[in-house]
Amino acid sequence: AQEELRERVRSERYFDGLYERNALHLHPLNYAIGLAAAATQQGVRVHENSDVWRLRREGAHWRISTPQGELQAEQVVLACGGYLAGLRRQIDRSVLPIATYVMVTEPLGERLDECLQTRAAVYDTRFAFDYYRPLPDRRLLWGGRISVRNRSASAVRRVLMRDLLRVFPVLKGVRIDYAWSGLMSYARHQMPQIGTDGQGLWWAQAxxxxxxAPTCAAGELLAAAMAESDEGWKQFADYGLAHAYKPFGLLGAQASYWWQEFNDWFKRSLEG
Ligand SMILES: Cc1cc2nc3c(=O)[nH]c(=O)nc-3n(C[C@H](O)[C@H](O)[C@H](O)COP(=O)(O)OP(=O)(O)OC[C@H]3O[C@@H](n4cnc5c(N)ncnc54)[C@H](O)[C@@H]3O)c2cc1C
Structure with a gap:
């Protein structure tokens, strides 16, 4: 009910809410570090900061070139998201890189209580929704927007601050300690692309x-496929590497976001 919602999320912007009791939110970098530590304990070697700049088929193997050296592998997974590895054209051109933005406020101390009386993560129902959550040190992590433009930190801060103040005007004047933009990958059919060329080259993107969460599920599917010949990944086989029609895809994507934002605005004005 509205009263209960506004008790937990102190904004007049929302009218009703759904509280998902069993949901959780997590720190994605810590999660990645934890996964790497667990894999390392099992004997996996992780090489950070080693861009792969060439991938070639050599006999029954793949030869992988990095600035640090070359190696051979029977199996290779390309999971480079919106950052496009530049290794296989067919794989890169199947996704559109789309930016989204995040910022983190200074620690808010008691001011956080004026906005949130919950530790839940919150998002709204628009297409380009605001999403945010309180952090353990009483900062507010705030994300939103999708765009074909990867903006600078100061531009991200500016656009997201406008969004934040629309929801929590009491936070006017708070300092933003961090802001960044990153890329996601979208397929034309809007489903993840998980597949293989049948010669030991796998992909998981979009x-x-x-x-x-689904990136993790895809990792498990591919690990089972490679280690145990499990066929679970085939459930995604219908969503192939459809060409995303670049560069017109980007224009189309931006036009579609503007259209969706217009719809969000229109719905809001009807709601009064
Ligand atoms: C700002 C932002 C906010 C988000 N917020 C949320 C959220 O609140 N909740 C949520 O569930 N999801 C969120 N996401 C989406 C989520 O981060 C992505 O869905 C997920 O990270 C995709 O994982 P991935 O492994 O496919 O790609 P990525 O995490 O993008 O990883 C791809 C990696 O490939 C590397 N790479 C690329 N080319 C090469 C190469 N040639 N050689 C070596 N490495 C290469 C890149 O450096 C990168 O590290 C957000 C994304 C962004 C950008």
């Missing part, structure tokens, strides 16, 4: 709009 998780934009689906988020972190």
């Amino acid at each position: 998780f934009g709009g689906h988020g972190l």
Whole structure:
């Protein structure tokens, strides 16, 4: 009910809400570090900061070139999201890189209580929705917007601050300690692309709009496929590497976001 919602989320912007008791939110970098530590304990070697700049088929193997050296592998997974590895044209051109933005306020102390009386993560029902959550040190992590433009930190701060103040005007004047933009990958059919060429080259991309959890599920599917010949990944086989029609895809994508934003605005004005 509205009263209960406004008790927990102190904004007049919302009318009703759905509280998902069993949901959770997490720190994605810590999650990645934890996964890497667990894999390392099992004998996996992780090489950070080693861009792969060439991938070639050599006999029954793949030869992988990095600035640090070359290696051979029977199996290779390309999971480069919106950052496009530049290794296989067919794989890169199947997704559109789309930017989204995040910022983190200074620690808000008791001011946070004026906005939130919940530790839940919150998002609204628009297409380009605001999403935010309180952090343990009483900062507010705030995200939103989708765009074909990867903006600078100061531009991200400016656009997201406008969004934040629309929801919590009491936070006027708070300092923003961090702001960044990052890329997600979207397929034309809007489903993840998980597949193989049948010669040991695998891909897992287009998780934009689906988020972190399915990337983890895709990792498990591919690990089972490679280690145990499990065929679970085939459930995604219908959603192939459809060409995303760049560069017109980007124009189309931006036009579609503007249209969706217009719809969001229109719905809001009807609601009064
Ligand atoms: C600002 C922002 C906010 C988000 N908020 C949320 C959220 O609140 N909840 C949620 O569920 N999801 C969120 N997401 C989406 C989520 O982060 C993505 O869905 C997820 O990270 C995609 O994972 P991925 O492994 O496919 O790609 P990525 O995490 O993008 O990883 C791809 C990696 O490939 C590397 N790479 C690229 N080319 C090469 C190369 N040639 N050689 C070596 N490495 C290469 C890149 O450096 C990168 O590290 C957000 C995304 C962004 C950008």
